[in-house]
Amino acid sequence: MKVFQAIEQRRAVKHYQVESEMPAEDFNKIMQAAILSPTSYNIQHWRFIRVTDQAQRYQIKEAAWGQEQITDACELLVLCADVNAWNDRPERYVANSPSATQSILLPMMKAFYEGKEQIQRDEAMRSCGIVAQTIMLAAKSLDYDTCPMVGFDTEEVARLIHLPKGHVIAMMIAIGKAKQAAHPRGGQLSLEEVLSENHF
Template sequence: MDTFKAIYERRSVKGYDPNHKITPEEERKLLEATIQSPSSFNIQHWRFVILRDPKLRQQIRKEFGNDQAQMTDASLLILFTADMKAWKKEPQRYWQNAPQEVADLLVGWMGPFYQDRQWLQRDEAQRSIGIAMQTLMLAAKAMGYDSCPMIGFDIEQVSKLINLPDDYAMGPMVAIGKKVKEPWSKPGQIPLNELVIENKF
């Protein structure tokens, strides 16, 4: 599918065929595309929790997810998390294929840039999650699937269910599958003249 077509046709779909299965090959293709996303210093903070267990998905839906049907009915449910301390975990591996002088420069910058700046570590982790999520959803659309990003769940309770490490950030979930119900018409985009600022506010 053409990239612009995927962008314009991607919608947040709520109704999925619960019997449709995404093959392991398709899942790998989606995830391989997702990790092509950019991230600050190429740190790749994202960690994808594939929620496969039907009982776990049902529990999240009923107890902590506002009974959103896509949590159980979609073929694939991915919870996006990010390691906020990835910047100091063997950082040289993020630049292993770069020229040595480039790798040395960027790995050397990384520590001072993030050290003692917890707000920045969290912000960068969430930015990486957001970029990767959009890549996943566009890849899904290009493969003939629909998707729905979701933040309407109890973050604290779901964090406990998945044993989220203390130094990880929780992001949204993304449901992916075959739609059985058309989404609403697009509710409306704010015109560009209200969104674009030239140089200064």
């Protein structure tokens, strides 16, 4: 599937074919695409929890007020981020760069994030937003549907996945084969309404 076709056809699907399964090859292809997503300073904040245990899925479903896509979709990912990734062996993020570039980027990274908790969190969430779109478009290109989700008790899901200190949950993504199509788009704003040039 062409990328523009995937963008046009991607919708938040709520109802999935329970009997459908995703081959390991497809899952790996989606996730290999995901980790190519851009991040500031190449920090790669994202951490993915793939929930395969059905009992745990039902517990998460309860924490998401009964939304059936959590248990019915082939795959469920909890997209998390390490807020402190900028300070966790940062030399890893520039390991393939020339030494001159490393000597510039590492001090810049520290100066940009150190002591700035809001920026650290904002950057982690931005990274999760970008990787989420990569996952959804990669899935669609393989003829899977997705549903990005923020409608759940974050604290309870954090408890269920044993979220480490210094990490945040950005969203969940259900991935599978649609049992029924999404409703028509609710009301798309025109490009003219959202695009300005140089200033508002």
